[in-house]
Amino acid sequence: MTIQCRSLVAGAASGDLLVSDVALSFWGGIDADTGIIVDQHHPLKGECIAGRVFGIPAGRGSCTGSGVLLELLLRKRGPAALVFQHVDQILTLGVIVAKAMFGVSIPVVVISSEDFRLLSSGRHVAIVGSELSFDIPALDTDRRHMARLPTTISSNIKLSLKDRAMLAGEIGLASKLAMEILVSMAEMQGARSFLDVSQAHIDACIYIGPASLEFAERFRSLDARFAVPTTLNSISIDQRRWREIGMDATLAVEAQKLAQAYMSMGAAMSFTCAPYLLDTAPTSGENIGWAESNAVVFANSVLGARTQKYPDFLDVCIALTGRAPAAGCHLDEHRxxxxxxxxxxxxxxxxxxxxxxxxxxxxxxxxxxxxxxxxxxxxxxxxxxxxxxxxxxxxxxxxxxxxxxxxxxxxxxxxxxxxxxxxxxxxxxxxxxxxQLNTAKEPSLGLVSLGNPHFSLEEFETLAARCSTRRKHPDVAVVVTTSRAVCEQALTAGYLDSIQAFGAGLITDTCWCMLGEPVVPLRAKNIMTNSGKYAHYAPGMVMRGVHFASLSSCIDAACSGQVDQGLPAWLCD
Incomplete structure (x- = not known):
């Protein structure tokens, strides 16, 4: 039996199927070292995707999924192929970058909803180009390695003179490589042209492993310079206080190299997952090139700015060229x-x-x-x-x-x-x-984690009022993550006095999705948060139970050292 596919990345591969009808974020959902699914909320948790044909409806969640997939492919722990029910640009971009910059590729295909329902885990399949066939012999895996993107450009894409100059290498090798990747993505999206963006926000500054650093240093070696104002997402360490906090020295060195690589290209030292809180936040109707899932959603929905949910690495290409595919939420009809x-x-x-x-x-x-x-x-x-x-x-x-x-x-x-x-x-x-979010089995508490995404000045004001005249329990750590800019604003406004008197600590530059021990105390069996995002990711990332509740409940629990595990009154019948 053979299924006709839409090929997003051409290639040939075979392997046993691993399939779920539930979407998955690779960031926070798959271990980048092993390929094991760690998302505790996913039905495939504990399964390993390495060497298997992996079928999911699409990715979800973090823009960093492209980075995780790149790490997996270069470590030979990636899937043999990806099969989607819907086009997924984040994971597909990870393969496109692996192919364009490292000469490694896997097939990526999309099949219909009806055909997707025919897939079942354990069955052997082969993918060749735009065909998926069941129960045929294994293919020569060397056919999966393809060193270059196609050199031909679809005549459906209208290129400006500057676009053509970049593709020809007339503006430098960095912009040439960036534009080649952008063209490949634009063709996948069916974009007819490119448009100018006024700014970019880079999520690829998170250190996942050697591949994320090698990607940045490859561009830096080509004398890359950003063409538009560019901010950086949270990085993997508190750059100023990592020693004091007890963060891993090896990670700190590599994370600093990665951040410095992008700053040497012209990025601002913003280090925040909430760039919409900066003075440089875009306004309604402004076309921008942002990555970081929560930032994209806020920019489009609340600010009325216009950006696609750009994958890690494509954000860098947009910053280098100032150009983005005229597709998705840049266009009225797709909003x-x-x-x-x-x-x-x-x-x-x-x-x-x-x-x-x-x-x-x-x-x-x-x-x-x-x-x-x-x-x-x-x-x-x-x-x-x-x-x-x-x-x-x-x-x-x-x-x-x-x-x-x-x-x-x-x-x-x-x-x-x-x-x-x-x-x-x-x-x-x-x-x-x-x-689902309250995974803790008993009421003990070792940590209250706040600031995912980064705390705003408004949240600091609320927290200061909740903490006033109170003191946390000595066995409970309370830590807030935020940006340097908002931290300074909170200090100036006087909010930090009562928060620090309460016993809470502050971490800047990084965020909870990048933090582990010892910021998460070794003794802590359970943590508590008011963030739905962190309540979802934390069980798989730090292997702790989670109590999810309101900010007031978090502070009350921090004082008592125990969590009331009952439902809030407004959720009761």
Missing amino acids: LPKLRVDVSSLSGIDDAFWPLLGYHVGKLTGPDIPMICGLEHLEPHVSDLKAFGAAFATTGSAPMFHILGVTPEADEVAKTTSNLPSYQVNRAQLRECWK
Whole structure:
């Protein structure tokens, strides 16, 4: 039996199938050293993708998935091939970069929903070009290695004179290589042209392993310089205090090399996963080239800026050229909602409602942009929308959302929603998500982790009020991650006095998705957070149970040393 495929990256490979109908983020979901699935919420947890034909509907969550896949391929722990139900640009880009820069490739194909349902784990398949065949002999794996991207450019893509000059190498070898990768991605997306971006945000500055550093240093060796103002995401260490905190010295050296490589190309030393909190944040209608999933979702949805959910490495290519494919959320027609989500009225909610709802809506909508209705009366704060967007981006793959009466484009695009599929969100569904995020089995507590994404000034104000005149339990660590810029603002505003008197610590430059022991105390069996994003990733990343709750509940638990594991009143019948 043979299935016809759409080939995203051409090649030939064979292997046993490993398949799930649940999307997966490679970052936080797969160990980059071993290829083992570590996402504790995924049905394939514990399975290894190395050497197998891996089938999932698509990726989800982090833009860093491309970096994890590159590391796996170069360590020979990657899959033999990828089979998707929907086009996934993040994981596909990881293969494109491996092929363009390191001469290693695997086939990547997309098949129909009907054909995807025919796949089952354990069955042997072979992929050759645009065909997937069952139960045929293994292929020569040497055929998977292809050193160069195609040199021909689709006539469907209209290139400017500058685009052509970059491709010809007239503006330098770095921009030539970057433009070749961009053209390959544009062809996959069906883009007809490129457009100018005003700024970029690079997520590829996270040190995952040697491949992430080699990618950056390859461009630096070509005298690469960024063509537009560029900020850097959180890096893997607190650059100024890593020794004091007790972070691994080897990691610190490599992480600093990576950060320095991008700063030498012209990036600002911003080191934040919340670039929308910087003074340089884009405005409505501004075309930008951002990576980092929560930042993309916030920029599109709350700021009204325009960016695709760019994979790690493609963000670098955009920064080097100032150009991005004219596709996705850059275009009006791709910012429209595909479904409607009606939220039942709930009274007495606390701030845990927003990440909990985002987590559920992301799972519900997958790659489709939702119009969320029923929240108009709640008047969410920026911190609420930040928490919602981060959790939404963790379980879904859509680059934005609309909330009727709240986000800037919602009321206008709501005119198109009359015939959309509609879903109802009720208290019972949110209770189920609460149980999924609360993985701790008993009430002990060793750490309260705050600031994923990075804490805002508004959140520091709230935290300072919650901590005032109180003191944390001596057996509980409380740590907040934030950017240097916001930390300075909080210091100037006087918020840090009561927070530090409470006993909380501050870490800048990095974020919880990059932190492990000893910031996560060795003795801690469980951690507590108000972040839906971190509650999802932490069990697989740091092997701890998680208590998820509101900020007030986190502070109360930090004082008592124990967690009330009951449901909040607003979630009870």
